[in-house]
Amino acid sequence: MLHSIPTDKLGPLGEPMAKAVSACVHCGFCLSACPTYRELGQEMDTPRGRIVLMKEVLEGKMSFEAAQPHVDRCLGCLACEPACPSGVPYRDLISPFRALAAGKMKRGWLERLRRFLAAQTVPFPGRFRLAAWLGKHVPAPSMMKPMLELIPDELPPKQTWEECYPASGEKRARVALLLGCAQQVLDPDINTATIEVLTRNGVEVVIPRSQGCCGGLAWHTGDLEAARSFARQNLGAFPEDVDAILTNAAGCGSAMHEYHLVLRGTPDETRAEAFRHRVMDVSV
Known part of the structure; x- marks a missing residue:
C-alpha cells in the first residue's frame, strides 16, 4: 500500500x-x-x-x-x-x-482509572490475587465488571516453585521457564504440569527468581515505558546458559518475541534481538 x-x-x-x-x-x-x-x-x-x-x-x-x-x-x-x-x-x-x-490521545478519567488499576495489579501475582478476591467479594464499579466476570468464583490455591528442577534420567536439554503473572494466580497447575512433562523427558528446568511479567499487558495497551521496564527485567533475569526460554502462555510468548520492537532504538536493542530468538512455546 x-x-x-x-x-x-x-x-x-x-x-x-x-x-x-x-x-x-x-x-x-x-x-x-x-x-x-x-x-x-x-x-x-x-x-x-x-x-x-x-x-x-x-x-x-x-x-x-x-x-x-x-x-x-x-x-x-x-x-x-x-x-x-x-x-x-x-x-x-x-x-x-x-x-x-x-501520549497523544485523550481518554476519559474512568477509562484512565480502569487502565491504571489493571496495570498495577495483573502483572504482579500477589497484587492480582488480592485484587481478584476483592473483586469477587466487594462491590466494584460497573466499569470493572466485564474484567471481573472473567475471574473464576474461587481461585486455585497458591503454588510456589523451586529454582531448579533436575532432568529425570539422561539430561537432554536445559531450559528456563517464564511462569506468567496472571497464570500463577488463575491456573498455576499449568506451570506444575509443564515442569513435570519437561523433567520426565530429560529436560532440566530453571525458574529465574528475578523474572517478572512479560510486559504484554503494557505493550499491547501502549504503555511503552512500562513494557520496556519489564523487558529489561527479563533480559537480566534469564540466564545465557540455557538451550531455550520457554513459555506456556501464548500471550507471554507473543510479547517476548516482540522485545526487539519494545526496545528498538535503545542500548538494549541488540540484546533484545538475541533474546527473542531463544523464546519458544512449550508446545512447539
Whole structure:
C-alpha cells in the first residue's frame, strides 16, 4: 500500500510501522481470520481496515481519536498474520501505533482509572490475587465488571516453585521457564504440569527468581515505558546458559518475541534481538 508516512518524525518505531503498511495489498484474506470482524461485521474492525486507519493517522490526515475505537477493539491475537499471503507483519504496526497514540490521545478519567488499576495489579501475582478476591467479594464499579466476570468464583490455591528442577534420567536439554503473572494466580497447575512433562523427558528446568511479567499487558495497551521496564527485567533475569526460554502462555510468548520492537532504538536493542530468538512455546 502506498503511503506518505513521515518515518523520520515518528521515532525508532516509525520504520517498522511504515514497512507493515507498505506490505498490505488490501486483498482481504485477513477478514475471515479476524474475530472482531466476525463479531461486528464492519470493515474498520478488520486488520485491513485498521491498517488504513493507522496509515491515515500516521500521515496526519486523521486524528488519533477518530481511529481509536477501532484500534482499541483489536485483540492483538495476530490470527491475521498466517492468513496474509503478503506476509504483513501486523504486530510491527498495531502495538507500536498504540504506544505512539498513548501520549497523544485523550481518554476519559474512568477509562484512565480502569487502565491504571489493571496495570498495577495483573502483572504482579500477589497484587492480582488480592485484587481478584476483592473483586469477587466487594462491590466494584460497573466499569470493572466485564474484567471481573472473567475471574473464576474461587481461585486455585497458591503454588510456589523451586529454582531448579533436575532432568529425570539422561539430561537432554536445559531450559528456563517464564511462569506468567496472571497464570500463577488463575491456573498455576499449568506451570506444575509443564515442569513435570519437561523433567520426565530429560529436560532440566530453571525458574529465574528475578523474572517478572512479560510486559504484554503494557505493550499491547501502549504503555511503552512500562513494557520496556519489564523487558529489561527479563533480559537480566534469564540466564545465557540455557538451550531455550520457554513459555506456556501464548500471550507471554507473543510479547517476548516482540522485545526487539519494545526496545528498538535503545542500548538494549541488540540484546533484545538475541533474546527473542531463544523464546519458544512449550508446545512447539
